[in-house]
Amino acid sequence: xxxVTACCVLAAPPPASPQSAHQGQAPAKDYALIYGTVWGxxxxxxxxxxxxxRRSSDTKPKWKLVSDRRGEFxxxxxxxxxxxxxxxxIKVPKGESKPEITVKIDNNEREDVGLHLKSxxxxxx
Numbered sequence: 001x002x003x004v005t006a007c008c009v010l011a012a013p014p015p016a017s018p019q020s021a022h023q024g025q026a027p028a029k030d031y032a033l034i035y036g037t038v039w040g041x042x043x044x045x046x047x048x049x050x051x052x053x054r055r056s057s058d059t060k061p062k063w064k065l066v067s068d069r070r071g072e073f074x075x076x077x078x079x080x081x082x083x084x085x086x087x088x089x090i091k092v093p094k095g096e097s098k099p100e101i102t103v104k105i106d107n108n109e110r111e112d113v114g115l116h117l118k119s120x121x122x123x124x125x
Contacts, residue, residue, distance in 0.1 A: 035112050045071025049066065051066065052065075084103050085101075
């Protein structure tokens, strides 16, 4: 039995080295990560909130996301030195601006942010 096991081990092909496994594939691209949580007016995570992300120098959003059931979202962005504006794409009363935050990215880092939604005060007479 020992002889059979030894023969099987010797006949098995050598395991692929990590270098040979990645030959023919493009190298992984470098990126920075914006990871955020949307917080509701009650300071609890807010699920299903549409989020837009754009460079501060741009006028239109480049990425559109939706916060998950834990209020979280994540977006890979190109590495480098740039400011990004993260905005909750929600309806707000006339004259008010949508909740947003500016995040500064330097190189290929991860930046954690929190986006807080304002409470909408309704007036009742």
